[in-house]
Amino acid sequence: MSIKINPLRKYIRNGNLPHFFCPGCGCGQILNYFLNAVDDMKLNLDEIITIGGVGCTARIPVYLSTDSFHGVHGRTLAWATGIKIYRPDLKVVIFAGDGDLASIGGNHFIHAARRNLDVTVFMVNNFNFAMTGGQVAPTTLIDSITMTTPYGSKENPFNICNLAKCAGATYVSRWSTTKPLQTIKAMKKALEHKGFSLVEILSQCPTNFGRYALKTGDPEKVLNWIEDNSLLMSKTEGKSEEELKNKYILGEYVNIQKPVFEGTTVFKEESN
């Protein structure tokens, strides 16, 4: 009997698996979604630079057969800018967690969006700092119990999609690991988009967020929690602010075209 090999395996760096994500983690799914998108779109991974910072999500590029940057917390978009404006021919894709992008990398994030840097960001939101053991993040809902909020978090969380939209991102959408097909579709749109594109993917972290905030280490229950707290954008009409409170609205937030960033000043013959 021959062993069937996943056709996406060819995109894995040196064929090295298994990955190091916890059982039930969403990061493996997202790696799979990305490779599905790449395969469907027939993208050449040789011309894609993938970037991860530090954290669980940041490890996704480590498994990809691409030129990759990894290992510094929060600086994904600073790296991306250096590559993209020096080599506009390359495609840059970022995998960042909510802590990486919205906390330590928040400044780089809003400025890259403001400039409309031509990169694609997949932000995996698992509502906590997972790799460090489940601390409160800028995306953790108010009153959640985490390792650093034993009495419940008293901070308001960011709505990353609204933040990106306000900052000037030209493609923004939010999906979740409970909706793989829609997520892959959005990832493809983001990869095709010229300009700053962000897909926020709500994802389950049973090991930390699940156990501390939801009192369950069962991935299925965490996925159910995400599903219960999500609402399709098309179904928000007519709903009151109270009904939408603490709901994750899934769908496309922005999809527009604007000139992309090429550097702070660009030389034109006539400008001299």
Added chain:
Amino acid sequence: MNSLISKTDKRVKTGVHFMLGNYAVVEGAIAAGCDYFAGYPITPANEISELMSKRLPEVGGVFVQGEDELFSIYSVVSASLAGAKAMTATASAGFNYMQEGIGYACAVEAPCVIVDVQRCRGENFATQADVMQMRWGASGDYEMICLAPSSAQELFDYIILGFNLAEKYRNPVIIMSETTIALMRERVQIPKKEDIKIINRKYTNLSPKDYLPFRAQKNSAPEMAPLGKGYHTLYTLNYHNEDGTIDWDARGYDRLYKRITGKIKENRKDICKTETFYLDDADQVIITYGSEVRPAMDAVQMARNDGIKIGLLKLITIWPVAEEIIKEVAKNVHKVYVAEMNIGKYSKEIERLCIPYCSIETITKNQGIIHTKDEIYNVIKEGNKCQ
């Protein structure tokens, strides 16, 4: 990179100029082939960014003013790995923020140049207080190459040398500038293009199948692979083995950092640059660096007029330490003076090398003002009275 414009003739402004030190940095960098600059406003380094924003687009390079110094250093490192000759410039307070990225640059062996125009007292006062931070600022194990110019001309010359060393050893190079020389206008002679020696990094000839991104000869830098050509290099701060992937082998970790530090430490002879004055018959010597060389040189001449047999050793490379040269000088004198503009930091490095051979006295001034020649001369005179 705007490939439509390749005005290489605009790179080297051959001739004699009356030029601001900060502008000499820019002209030197562009003559050296710099085509990427990222910076964040900070006094007294602003003139570097300002002239770069004008000059780089003219020669097909890219200029970006980022949101902070972390942006500057990381985008410089990634642009460098994407093929650029990249640099940034800042001043002491901004240099603090860059340490994180400098550590990453050392670990992934990214050539780049960082100019630190040192300042103190929260203003543009003169100082050499960052001399230790140049070497020890980032976490982790690494060696640093740091050059200390003492005039606008040397800012021009040594930034070219800095780019060459960065490319050759795949390491960050720090140019230790100071308010004194950065904000001073002086004569700068820019040579002909063909008289400027340029070293470029080595790219591999191997195919992606055979290429190992971090395999190198002992004490040397690995060959680079171009980005986006199927080499699939992983540039991670985590310990990586020769194929670039993250590893947990303790001995391999030890081996990697022996090579990363060894490529600088064991090539001191090639890297370290010094100049000597009046040393042939000297029985005592001033060792100094940066703009302190200027009053020290005057003081030596004053002492020579008095018949005091004193010489001067000027350190152009301050990191790595020119150990053999300093020891050789110390063996032939009975006293070493170290002049510096801080609380007395680099003198500890000199002391550890000189102590077996001669006595040592530090001449420090930490007021945000450079030494006068009289201040240094008076210390020498006092020292010679006691004998």
